[in-house]
Amino acid sequence: MTNDKSDKLTDGSHMAPDDDQQEIDLLELARKLWNGRRTLLRWAIYGAVAGIVIAFSIPKEYTTTIKLAPEATNNQGMSGNLGALAAMAGISAGSSTGADAIGTQLYPDIVSSVPFAIGLFDVKVTDREGNDTITVRRYLTEEISAPWWSYITSLPARAIGGIRSLFSGSDDADDLRKPDAFRLTPDESGIAAALASRVSVESAAKTSVISISVTMQDPMVSAMLADTVAERLKEYVIGYRTNKARKDMEYAQKINDEARQAYYEAQQRYASYVDNNQGIILRSKRNEEERLQNEQALAFNLYNTTAQQLQVAKAKVQEITPVFTVVQPSTVPLAPSKPSKMLILVGCVFLAVVGASAWVLFGSDVLDTLRKARQKEG
Known part of the structure; x- marks a missing residue:
């Protein structure tokens, strides 16, 4: 019994210094952060300034959303009136039409496909003032603006493209040719990818409601293109479902x-x-x-x-022929959907404070260690 008690006391004596040491370490870290509060504040101000610059440098984007409710597919054969007419003509009306191969879950793949994207190149859109009417292809290549730092990062690629076009001299011919989904030029592939990234389709699993969203820097272009995408999608689905019957x-x-x-x-x-x-x-x-x-x-x-x-x-x-009910029509957005200036500001301040905290806690110690090591080597 005496040995057990001594062991317990010994164990307790071993545990107490670890707890005290951990508490001392936390207090030491808190003390370092308090002593470096001016550095933290200074870095937070720098982060806030950087966040404001970034937030106001990113162009505004406007999103238009259209919601469609497709008619339920009838897989039970012909309806009553059509069945009676078929019986008069001597046609059997008991066969089933089979399940529809294109469900609402495939609509996003249809809209993001290359043939669907290049079919939107020649769509005419108008800016918010209604003064200029251009194609979607020209809008994406000439009217879309980017943050100022993108021009710096894209300088090498632009220089290489300019040299290549100077020696090939095929830009004019590429602009005049009709896009071919089988063989796209680099510019056409880039435009199709940019268009696919700005057009999204989502399908609700329970209600089958289709949400079509188009994001553009001009609210009028966003609304007009959303209308066109909805109509083209309906035409595609109607054409597919009625192909055999037609x-x-x-x-x-x-x-x-x-x-x-x-x-x-x-x-x-x-x-x-x-x-x-x-x-x-x-x-x-x-x-x-x-x-x-x-x-x-x-x-x-x-x-x-x-x-x-x-x-x-x-x-x-x-x-x-399926019927689509427009649950939410296309309207010109009044407020931009992105960028979220407050989120960018908070994120930049948070990253700046985290970086400053890491510097205050560990940076000075690392520098002191390196300095002492150099002195010993010298």
């Missing part, structure tokens, strides 16, 4: 046109024969008349059937 309708139209032409020709042959053989009682002539009359009736029945099938095909196209 091809079926075109084929039904072709068959109906051929059947109508055949009916008109059979009708004309029968009418001409009757006009030329009035009053003739020969049996052979009457047999020929009956044959032409039967051909006319058959041609009419075929024409009537194909006409019904054509109507069913047209109704099917209308049936499967």
